[in-house]
Amino acid sequence: MSLTPEQVQQVAHLARLELKAEMVPTYAQQLSNILAMVDQLTAANTQGVSPMAHPLGLTQRLRPDVVTEPNRREAYQAHAPAVEDGLFLVPKVIE
């Protein structure tokens, strides 16, 4: 499997990643090499094998629905890039 520069740009868009234009051909080559290595998996016989979910077969634990955390909004917003009145600021979404 090999990726073209256009496909790399499409994947980067899906991942919301802006790539430097000069990196795109390099990434196309490197990602193609990685996928070629990964392609060894297609040769494995996995008929009737169920995909691994957890090494110990455990499922997610539930906890009682009670309040465990105090409100620490100020502490958690202290390192946010932009906040106002307890809200996170982003560029205008609706014109």
Added chain:
Amino acid sequence: MHTLSLNELAAGLKARKFSSRELTQHYLGRIAERDGALNSYVTVTPEIALAQADAADARLARGEAGLLTGIPLAQKDIFCTEGVRTACGSKMLDKFIAPYDATIVKKLHAEAGMVLLGKLNMDEFAMGSSNETSWYGPVKNPWDLSRVPGGSSGGSVACVAAGLAPVATATDTGGSIRQPAAFTNLTGIKPTYGRVSRYGMIAFASSLDQAGVVARSTEDAALVLQAMSGFDALDSTSIERPVDDLVGGLGASIKGLKIGLPKEYFAAGMAPGVRARVEEAIAQLQALGAEVREISLPNAPLSVPTYYVVAPAEASSNLARFDGVRYGHRSAEARTLEELYKKSRGEGFGAEVQRRIMIGTYVLSHGYYDAYYLQAQKVRKLIYEDFKRAYETVDVILAPTTTGTAFKFGENSDDPVAMYLNDIYTIAANLAGIPAMSLPCGFSEGLPVGFQLMGNYFDEGRLLNVAHQYQLATDFHRATPKGF
């Protein structure tokens, strides 16, 4: 003082031969003098360290100290430490001051009374095998400054090997404790998946990540792992099961122990100097009474391709949280919300992280999910079943940790696949979730060689017992790099 074991440091503190403050100042002095050559610390925390040292001295004076109270430790910069920058080797988190402590930070410092010396350099978001992907620059290997210390826990091993911390925490997603330990003559252990809490440990690949420790001996590693382990309600993958006595079992004889040698790990590909040292280690364990037999893990050769589907898939999902809105780097150039996401992530993440996010996004995308992700999880099941079958006939599995010794800077950095193959012997343990460790077994052309022990689930105690018995009979682990 920096050559003493943790037990010796504890005895010195208890007998008042030196105070925790004096010990801490000794290490802070060594860091200031010598870390310039290594770059192992990203942040040194002298104020916190001295305050914790004074608190430890007070606990010692009151007779309320535990064994580790007052002993310094450095934390891999992947563990959140309240009020201290926690950058995870990334520009993305360069200004991130953690608002809370990881559970292991609480356990080791607030509870056990260890002293935080600082935060350690690492590959960006723990993605790398050489420490060359760190935003803070590569860490140098104290055994040869022109060589890598391994990764991703490169800062952890370099500082302990150079005596700039008595012991350090580390994490292992595909070999990030064991490969660097092997490259720097240290003992490193990754416990069973779920044994150590990951609350406050920045996520890379959640079905594989596990925290552990790197140390100068098995005994040191056991003492710290004991204090880190245990159930934590704040980590939904934490295992509800009491922790074994890891230290108490170290002295048991290994006579009659059944060691499996997986033939796939001893096939071609290993450097002759590594093969020779690992074979000597096997002979030494036989001399101690262990029985050795060949086993087969037929699907182990598929570990690397399996990992490079599963780990990037999980990473692409985990790293979606870095959006330039709530924390982390935010681009100054963005005019729309989509630009804010794209530019913040494009500027904040380095090339290796970007590659893995793209691979992960690709293998999870519509039309490719079954062929890549689902197939990889099925092969992972086969790898897991190989181990289950093996542990029906053997107690532990022994293998090399790495194919060669520490390589030079730049040797693999332009070829991701060549770099990924570095972890060929370590990844299977993460895919299966079993405990595994690396310990020193000698040198090849002056560079350290390690071998690996892999155990059954929750068999950390047995691994440490075997390693300790080996270290009682050998002194490779006592060698330290010249100049440090």
